[in-house]
Amino acid sequence: MTTFSELNLDPKVLKAISEAGYETPTPIQAGAIPAALTGQDVLGIAQTGTGKTASFTLPMIHLLGRGRARARMPRSLVLCPTRELAAQVAENFDIYAKHTKLTKALLIGGVSFKDQDALIDRGVDVLIATPGRLLDHFERGKLLLTGVQIMVVDEADRMLDMGFIPDIERIFNLTPFTRQTLFFSATMAPEIERITNTFLSNPAKVEVARAATTSENITQGVVMFKASRRDREGSEKRKLLRALIDKEGDACTNAIIFCNRKADVDITAKSLRKYGYNAEAIHGDLEQSHRMKTLEGFRNGDVRFLCASDVAARGLDIPAVSHVFNFDVPSHAEDYVHRIGRTGRAGRKGAAIMICSPRDEKYFDAVEKLVQIEIPRLENPVPTEAADPREEEGDDKRRSRSRRGKRGEDKRSDAPHAANTNEVQEVEAKEERQPRHEHKREDRHEHKRDDRREERNHDRNERGNRGNPRRNAREDSFIGMGDDVPEFIRLSFAERQAS
The missing domain is CATH 3.40.50.300 (P-loop containing nucleotide triphosphate hydrolases)
Structure with a gap:
């Protein structure tokens, strides 16, 4: 059985591993660490919970043991899909690098740019970041990626799900072509395979379990x-x-x-x-x-x-x-x-x-x-x-509306009227939620319905009048007073004309 002491890691790293209580590497660690220590690109595929974080953290600490970081130019880069995962990688780095003098910076959202800029300006050996915040710092001119020697992409399939693949490709193009790339994922989608074929050079593929398998435990x-x-x-x-x-x-x-x-x-x-x-x-x-x-x-x-x-x-x-x-x-x-x-x-x-x-x-x-x-x-x-x-x-809006309607019925004596009022209010609320153009369209439809209704009524009256000559005669005649106009009406018109 392989032990960490057989992986040719730096004695300072081995001491930190021992103090953390680990003796035997997991299969993904046993396969990825030796290849990474030789400077080879690594493509690691393993289900979650198998120790992928230590698979790249330990060789990074070993390889960065010699050298010095310059301001705004990190020596290594770890990309994580979420803030929580990035923070966890930073905690692992602190555990395994506590006997070294390596420095780190964590670039995630929700934290002040000013504090992060201060760390970058001093120079860091390991930069752990989410893609969005990393590009924010780069576009503000606060960060250069031309000094990256080791680049790690963790949980690559999650990057794909969250839409980070274009950002990942852009970040790859900002780093030196001679960098070492460690690429880890639990599943292997076709888009991820395309990226590995583009940006990894003859990688050592370490697959300790079939992609997308679940633990037997x-x-x-x-x-x-x-x-x-x-x-x-x-x-x-x-x-x-x-x-x-x-x-x-x-x-x-x-x-x-x-x-x-x-x-x-x-x-x-x-x-x-x-x-x-x-x-x-x-x-x-x-x-x-x-x-x-x-x-x-x-x-x-x-x-x-x-x-x-x-x-x-x-x-x-x-x-x-x-x-x-x-x-x-x-x-x-x-x-x-x-x-x-x-x-x-x-x-x-x-x-x-x-x-x-x-x-x-x-x-x-x-x-x-x-x-x-x-x-x-x-x-x-x-x-x-x-x-x-x-x-x-309050968890179900529909149920809440139903309860409000019942309370209204109890308070009113005319329950049928209350029910009708609730229905009207719901219709009115529905209409208020509709866009303005939908109101116009409904108005047009309503006018058309009114026009059709008037045409039908007119046609019905016409059909009824054809067989009723008395109604037709009455509609065509005009009824007045003729010569029997009262005298006082004539006098009133005469006075007005005279005035």
């Missing part, structure tokens, strides 16, 4: 869920989630709950807190300081349930996550692999449970096709009929 399951009514789906689904958590019992020490939408992340966390569960939310719309504080609370055990969007699905190293609950089936099948990869890490056992509604079945089929296994079906612990449609206030 993770017990997977899915509950096929169908709501009793469409407007109750949210509350019944959250009730099912709580039942699944309770069913796991003490085995569920902590868990990450993934939702597809940020709004559902907030609602789910609020619902869990309401029912006594220690839960917090994390997604891209929250302040960076709040996100880091929430993650730290989850790591140290202050937060038991972390409700998250896919911002927490990639690369976050939280070793002791016992469960992952997929509140929604991910719309991209690859995200399922990354989500459940948050559990079962570093040889531990984990569980991943997913809730699948009828409209998500096409996504679920894509997940099973990708991972090439049949995910076991679990029994629904809660009958959908038992769910309380009034479980949470």
Whole structure:
């Protein structure tokens, strides 16, 4: 069995590894580190939780041991798709480089440009950044990439999902052609393969597992869920989630709950807190300081349930996550692999449970096709009929409008009139939400309907008059007083003419 001491790493690095409690490298580390130490490009493909971060951090520290950074010209560059992953790489660098004099800078959004500029101006050996913030510094003239000797792209498939591929290509073109490139990903999409063929030179391909496979340490399951009514789906689904958590019992020490939408992340966390569960939310719309504080609370055990969007699905190293609950089936099948990869890490056992509604079945089929296994079906612990449609206030707009209508009916004596009033208000509100051009189009249609209605009435009258000569005679004649005009009327007209 290979040990870190057999990988020819710098003694200072080996000392830091030993102090961190590691002795044996993972398969991806054992395959990537020797190739990287020789200066060769590396293409690493491995499922999440296999130690890819150390696969490039350790050889970087070893190779950068000699040399000195110049102002605004970093010697190495690590690109990460999210702020959280970039911060985690920076923490790993601090752990493994603590016995060296290497410096680093972290360029992520949500942090002052001024503080980041100050670090770059002093010169850094390792620059860890998200693509957007890196290009912001470059376009402001605060950064030069011509001194980059080693470039790392971490979680490349996530870069593809987030639309960073054009930025990655631009950054590649800003770095020297002679750089060493370390490219890591859990899946290998065709677009990523094109980039590796373009920017990597004869790379050593290290693939320790089939692309898009899930760890054998993770017990997977899915509950096929169908709501009793469409407007109750949210509350019944959250009730099912709580039942699944309770069913796991003490085995569920902590868990990450993934939702597809940020709004559902907030609602789910609020619902869990309401029912006594220690839960917090994390997604891209929250302040960076709040996100880091929430993650730290989850790591140290202050937060038991972390409700998250896919911002927490990639690369976050939280070793002791016992469960992952997929509140929604991910719309991209690859995200399922990354989500459940948050559990079962570093040889531990984990569980991943997913809730699948009828409209998500096409996504679920894509997940099973990708991972090439049949995910076991679990029994629904809660009958959908038992769910309380009034479980949470304000979560369902349709249900909220219905309650407002009922209160109005109770207050008014003429209930039918109140119901009609509510219908009118809904129609008016719908019309107000429509764009102005739609109003015009509807007005035109209304005029046309009125014209057609008048034509039909006119035709109907014409048809009725043809067989009624008395009506025709009456309509064609004029009735007046003739010669029998009263005298006082004649006098009044005569006076007016005289005046």
